Amino acid sequence: MDLKLKKGIAIIFNVSDIDRTEHFYRNVLGIETVRQSGGDEADWLIAKWEDHVELLFFQGTEKAGRSPVVVFELEDGYMESVLEKLANEGVEIVTPVTEAPGGWSAEIADPDGHPLAFFQSGELPLR
Structure with missing residues (x-):
């Protein structure tokens, strides 16, 4: 099988507090974040970097802090x-x-x- 990858990557973070995470990545590290509506679920965040990397943040305390x-x-x-x-x-x-x-x-x-x-x-x- 010949695997073809697109340029870019998405990395998922499980977090305990989406507001605190948004503040840290946007205000402390200076990475632009966009809050996405979770509908009936908690909101989540996406951060894009020059069309190459996407960081995705989902709230869920049972998995918070265990990410790459x-x-x-x-x-x-x-x-x-x-x-x-x-x-x-x-x-x-x-x-x-x-x-x-x-x-x-x-x-x-x-x-x-x-x-x-x-x-x-x-x-x-x-x-």
């Missing part, structure tokens, strides 16, 4: 300042900036404990 790790690649030159800003917003830094193959990485947790990672290629700047 998502890695966001940062532009060269500002990994430490991004983490500093996130820490000032009260975001949990799970793993500080550490050397990774081809660059640097760090992990944070969103409000439900979902692990999120950042990657920056190249040399880490002093600031």
